[in-house]
Amino acid sequence: MRFSQLLLPTLKEDPAEAETISHKLLLRGGFIRKLTAGVYSYLPLGLATIRKVEQIVRAEMSRAGAQEVLLPMVQPADLWRESGRWEKYGPELLRFKDRHGRESCLGPTHEEVITDLARMNIHSYRSLPLNLYQIQTKFRDEIRPRFGLMRGREFIMKDGYSFDADEAGADATYRKMYEAYQQIFTRCGIAFRAVEADTGAIGGSFSHEFMVLAATGEDLVVICQHCEYAANLERATARPEKAANHDTPQPSSQVATPGQKTVQEVGKFLHIPAEFLVKTMIYLADGQPVAVLMRGDHEVQPVKLRNLLGVLEVVLADDQEIASLTGAPAGYLGPVGLKIPLVIDAVVAQMVNFVTGANEVDQHLLNVNPGRDFTPQHQGDIRMVNEDDLCPHCGGKLAITRGIEVGHIFKLGTEYSQALSATFLDQHGQKRPFIMGCYGIGISRTVAAAIEQNHDRDGMIFPMPIAPFQVILLSLTPKDPKTRVEAERLYHQLQEHGIEVLLDDRDERPGSKFKDADLVGIPIRLMVGKRFKNEGLLEIRTRTDGQVSAAAPVAALAMIREMVESALRSPLKN
RNA sequence: CGGGGCGUGGCGCAGUCUGGUAGCGCGCCUGCCUUGGGAGCAGGAAGUCGGAGGUUCGAAUCCUCUCGCCCCGACCA
Numbered sequence: 288m289r290f291s292q293l294l295l296p297t298l299k300e301d302p303a304e305a306e307t308i309s310h311k312l313l314l315r316g317g318f319i320r321k322l323t324a325g326v327y328s329y330l331p332l333g334l335a336t337i338r339k340v341e342q343i344v345r346a347e348m349s350r351a352g353a354q355e356v357l358l359p360m361v362q363p364a365d366l367w368r369e370s371g372r373w374e375k376y377g378p379e380l381l382r383f384k385d386r387h388g389r390e391s392c393l394g395p396t397h398e399e400v401i402t403d404l405a406r407m408n409i410h411s412y413r414s415l416p417l418n419l420y421q422i423q424t425k426f427r428d429e430i431r432p433r434f435g436l437m438r439g440r441e442f443i444m445k446d447g448y449s450f451d452a453d454e455a456g457a458d459a460t461y462r463k464m465y466e467a468y469q470q471i472f473t474r475c476g477i478a479f480r481a482v483e484a485d486t487g488a489i490g491g492s493f494s495h496e497f498m499v500l501a502a503t504g505e506d507l508v509v510i511c512q513h514c515e516y517a518a519n520l521e522r523a524t525a526r527p528e529k530a531a532n533h534d535t536p537q538p539s540s541q542v543a544t545p546g547q548k549t550v551q552e553v554g555k556f557l558h559i560p561a562e563f564l565v566k567t568m569i570y571l572a573d574g575q576p577v578a579v580l581m582r583g584d585h586e587v588q589p590v591k592l593r594n595l596l597g598v599l600e601v602v603l604a605d606d607q608e609i610a611s612l613t614g615a616p617a618g619y620l621g622p623v624g625l626k627i628p629l630v631i632d633a634v635v636a637q638m639v640n641f642v643t644g645a646n647e648v649d650q651h652l653l654n655v656n657p658g659r660d661f662t663p664q665h666q667g668d669i670r671m672v673n674e675d676d677l678c679p680h681c682g683g684k685l686a687i688t689r690g691i692e693v694g695h696i697f698k699l700g701t702e703y704s705q706a707l708s709a710t711f712l713d714q715h716g717q718k719r720p721f722i723m724g725c726y727g728i729g730i731s732r733t734v735a736a737a738i739e740q741n742h743d744r745d746g747m748i749f750p751m752p753i754a755p756f757q758v759i760l761l762s763l764t765p766k767d768p769k770t771r772v773e774a775e776r777l778y779h780q781l782q783e784h785g786i787e788v789l790l791d792d793r794d795e796r797p798g799s800k801f802k803d804a805d806l807v808g809i810p811i812r813l814m815v816g817k818r819f820k821n822e823g824l825l826e827i828r829t830r831t832d833g834q835v836s837a838a839a840p841v842a843a844l845a846m847i848r849e850m851v852e853s854a855l856r857s858p859l860k861n
Numbered sequence: 862c863g864g865g866g867c868g869u870g871g872c873g874c875a876g877u878c879u880g881g882u883a884g885c886g887c888g889c890c891u892g893c894c895u896u897g898g899g900a901g902c903a904g905g906a907a908g909u910c911g912g913a914g915g916u917u918c919g920a921a922u923c924c925u926c927u928c929g930c931c932c933c934g935a936c937c938a
Binding site: 745801 | 873887896929935
């Protein structure tokens with residue numbers, strides 16, 4: 288491609304609308320342009336990068352045995368009613384009516400459509416397993432789209448769905464996908480971590496998020512500094528700090544704590560450390576009140592609470608609701624005598640003789656004990672891990688870091704196949720629902736994440752495998768016939784060798800060409816200029832480290848071929 | 862949805878408080894000149910000041926409504 292003919296509107300200044308690095312650079316580099324909030328056009332360089340990621344995904348999905356399809360974006364409401372998600376999905380699902388008044392939606396994801404496809408066409412265990420994927424534009428009406436390609440409303444996603452006849456097969460498919468994802472992100476040249484997103488109840492871990500570690504990430508990730516353990520903060524667990532307290536339960540008593548409301552205030556007032564206090568919080572779980580007991584210095588992890596209770600939504604009650612449910616204001620709540628269901632964190636269940644509110648203004652209770660003074664209805668790990676906690680696997684130190692979720696794999700089980708009656712006949716002629724899995728990759732987000740991770744003051748720095756071009760060839764003195772002809776010759780020769788090259792043939796001064804070349808992050812810069820005119824030498828500069836080497840044309844070509852090939856060589860086994 | 866901010870040539874901004882001929886830098890076009898890190902000179906095109914209504918002799922500026930965009934938040938007793 289010739290720069291002079293390419294739609295590549297680079298900007299000298301940061302656009303006012305962009306805050307994060309990838310957003311600024313994508314706009315400045317002429318990769319994308321915004322149409323409206325969270326909706327972008329991909330210009331040639333942006334699309335080239337997207338395509339690179341897509342091709343890696345296609346190759347690895349194909350190698351893992353998945354087949355590509357393309358599913359409809361417009362979907363009928365009835366299908367979503369069947370799965371129950373027409374009601375559950377919320378305002379993120381963009382709904383509309385067509386000219387006949389039929390209710391429809393834009394697909395934010397495709398479980399319903401794919402399950403329908405399977406139930407209509409797969410009837411026998413002999414057709415299983417089946418693994419299908421597509422690369423498609425999705426629409427989710429996000430509350431707050433932001434950061435350019437990082438969280439758009441419209442975005443490009445690879446989503447895959449698998450159908451297996453039995454659990455063992457489904458687990459094997461899951462493992463295959465896990466490995467394919469490792470391979471994909473490794474090949475994209477970005478540093479990532481596979482993170483447990485769902486452990487626990489069933490035993491194994493059946494959901495992983497693939498996170499690009501970057502300071503601008505929207506998710507918090509807990510990683511162990513010694514072993515491979517990594518988990519989303521929503522799911523992360525910690526090793527219990529110490530053995531249960533074996534003190535003998537003491538008789539409970541009430542104590543006046545005038546004006547002392549927070550854990551800190553009460554602890555200070557009574558000279559008792561926060562870890563001997565238990566705070567009581569009133570939540571509405573799908574509208575039903577529950578009281579949640581948490582150690583004073585711990586915090587509730589709402590997702591864990593939601594899962595423990597098996598509800599869709601938990602919200603904190605407001606002051607008025609608290610008063611009417613407990614008869615006491617926030618700050619003086621406790622489990623003793625409460626009429627609403629009690630949820631107790633696993634840590635609190637082990638505690639003896641702790642302090643709680645008395646459900647009376649300016650009063651707290653000492654030496655409260657579970658079982659004796661109150662009986663919890665629910666018990667489980669509902670606390671948020673913090674940085675002082677220890678790894679549940681190896682006891683190493685945990686760290687909390689930010690990550691960008693670029694992939695997510697999930698074992699669905701029979702949730703959708705049952706809802707939609709998607710069944711097959713097994714060896715014994717028995718009707719059984721498909722065991723499903725789903726596997727997503729945010730293609731456009733992966734590009735943003737790669738930039739967040741790889742950039743410097745001058746612009747983007749693309750890893751070779753996803754760079755829009757492999758080489759940018761600068762014709763620095765285009766008015767000089769000798770260099771111009773050589774630039775043309777190199778341009779064609781590189782192309783003949785299968786190298787993706789962008790020729791900057793513009794009538795611009797060298798400085799502008801250098802700036803643009805740096806900005807768009809093409810890994811190798813080949814320069815033909817005065818040095819060629821005088822000494823017959825070309826210069827090669829690598830974007831990563833700025834190293835410059837000079838060589839005669841033949842040697843330069845060989846060098847470039849070697850650089851490109853070695854950068855593309857798969858770092859993993861084949 | 863709550864809070865904050867911003868809409869002025871393609872881009873980045875000043876002008877708004879205190880109403881009186883719409884400005885600057887970059888970019889764009891023409892010519893000259895220049896060519897190794899976003900050159901210089903000369904000339905030029907380009908703006909319904911987001912939109913509607915109002916106040917006024919007069920509105921980018923004041924008032925009302927409205928649309929769009931950006932940021933923060935949407936949990937800790």
